[in-house]
Amino acid sequence: MVGGVAVTATAQAGSSGQVIGAPDISFATGSGTFSAGTTGELTVSIVNRGQILRAGPSQYEDRVTTAEALTFEPQDDDVPIKIQTERVTVGNFPVGGAEQPISVTVPDDTEPGTYDIPITAEYTYTRFIDYTANGVDEITESTKEKTDSITIHVNENAQFEIVDSNASAQIGDENDISVALRNTGSEIASGASVTAESRSSSVTFESADTSSSTFVGDWEPGEVRTATYNVRLESDAVLRGYPLDLTVNYEDSDGFDQTSNPLTSVVQSTPEQSFAVTDVSSSLRVGESGAITGTIENTGPTPVESVAVRPNENLSSVVPGEKSVVVGSLAPSESTSFRLPMEVTSEGEPGEKLIGLDVQYRDSDGDQRTYSKHDISASVGPERDAFKLAATDQTISVGSSRTLAVEVTNNLDETVTDVDARLFADDPLATGDTDTSYIESLEPGESTTLDFDVSATAAATAGNTYPISFDFRYTDRRGDTHLSDTFRYPLNAAQSTNGGGPPLVLIGGAAVIVLGGAAVVYRRYN
Incomplete structure (x- = not known):
């Protein structure tokens, strides 16, 4: 082989x-x-x-x-x-x-x-x-x-193209966007839905999801359907276009589920809505009602409506008089003034206070939005007396009575009403029949003269000084009732020459005695 x-x-x-x-x-x-x-x-x-x-x-x-x-x-x-x-x-x-x-x-x-x-x-x-x-x-x-x-x-099947888009969103806000698509294929797309998928974490949909679907139903060849979504553009987003991938899910004529190839649309960002607060001034004082005033400007890109300014935090000693103040509508670059009434409690301290402000507004869709990026510095002045008192001839004869004429001046920056004045005296001084007086109203800086009866008993010693006291209950412009601190006024006892003394007469250049300390506040409902 x-x-x-x-x-x-x-x-x-x-x-x-x-x-x-x-x-x-x-x-x-x-x-x-x-x-x-x-x-x-x-x-x-x-x-x-x-x-x-x-x-x-x-x-x-x-x-x-x-x-x-x-x-x-x-x-x-x-x-x-x-x-x-x-x-x-x-x-x-x-x-x-x-x-x-x-x-x-x-x-x-x-x-x-x-x-x-x-x-x-x-x-x-x-x-x-x-x-x-x-x-x-x-x-x-x-x-x-x-x-x-x-x-x-x-194959004969459904095909899609984007024919129009209204997809712009403002940074830091929520906006409705819409994309119009046409079925360019030769087959009906049954039970169709359009899913939008965000490629960026800066663009989210409802519940902070990165995708959202819109049901559009049976979709004939040549027909245009519009898919609408609510998107949020995060406040740290940059000014640019953000792509969205759109896919159509549907059932073909044979009853099979189909998904189209992705189509790309773009969400174009617009600048964040913003406001500027300038020309801030304060009339706040410890123990008083006052106000913070300023100018607010719409520095954002779109007009806004129903603009309101409000404090966004409660300070222990600064109490807002109103939850918010409405300034109306503002076009871009338009400004207007505002006034925030506030009250500083008697426990407050004078000095600069940092107060956060919110700006509430309605956007072009009528949705309410809040801009919370403003802190303002407001000065709080020291406590002052509500009234100034002036009188002359601080003498009273031993064993006699007198009528004491006292000039009362409103020392506040607001009109006060229903002013009840009361005189108090301790032995050897005593008040007479007229120990109270009433003032219907006093405007800021306005003065009026009140008369009070006072007497010195025989127990008084000539040459000694004895005090009398006053306090005032009054109502401010907000309807709150206040009780002033009590202040003391000195009377000098003199030897009687005729069994009685002349009245104390108010003259120009009289000595001013000022109440000290914080006012005690009584609300109207008390």
């Missing part, structure tokens, strides 16, 4: 002859189905069946059937389909099969149907081999160009 093999090998090695053949290249597609408006990969199958016209040793047959330096190029000039892959190099390709992917784009307006894509292939091959026992004696090589085709089928 070993000798037989050797003889056979020798016979083959010592033979001569010719091998003639050629490659046989063809192209096909395993799955060539696409939808309009999509991009994907198409797998091209390449087959070389090889043709042997005159047989010979296998190595020579392999050589004549091998396509060398094989390349192919799809031709899309005459079809409404774009082949993104240009020339493909396969290399040396023996008998057998292989697969090669190419990139295909089917435009939105491509009509459903079957399309043949021409393919031009080029390669070289050895057509003829003349061999002897010593090897190849002669070869003949050829170059061939072959045209074949592959098939692409475009």
